[in-house]
Amino acid sequence: MLPSIAVREAYDIDSYAEQLTAAGWLTAPQMAELLDVHPTTAKRVARQGVLRAVRADDRGTLLFEPPTGPLPVAHSGKRLRDRRQHPKLVSHAREGA
Numbered sequence: 001m002l003p004s005i006a007v008r009e010a011y012d013i014d015s016y017a018e019q020l021t022a023a024g025w026l027t028a029p030q031m032a033e034l035l036d037v038h039p040t041t042a043k044r045v046a047r048q049g050v051l052r053a054v055r056a057d058d059r060g061t062l063l064f065e066p067p068t069g070p071l072p073v074a075h076s077g078k079r080l081r082d083r084r085q086h087p088k089l090v091s092h093a094r095e096g097a
Helices: 004-008 016-022 029-033 039-047
Strands: 053-055 062-065
Touching: 016 062, 029 039, 029 062, 039 062
Parallel strands: none
Antiparallel strands: 053 062
16 A cells, blocks of 8 residues: 555645645745734634634644735734724713614
8 A cells, every 4th residue: 555645646646735825825924924923923813713724734834815805903912802893882872862
């Protein structure tokens, strides 16, 4: 029985990471440059579900889906869970309502 790497080479099949990279997926340093943050921050944001990332190999390399909408903004010094998700409601009631 041949190892999977030999089968891939025999049939000229790209690895999962190579297929994703060819489809435009970005590495952590590339995504971090796009977001203007450190690569570790990009990985943490992906782990929290803000960005979509997948493990591309058995070494744990993450590849990020290319962004299609507005990019998340870095808030240095604030935890993601502490950021206000919704605008603050008005503290006073409308008169005449």
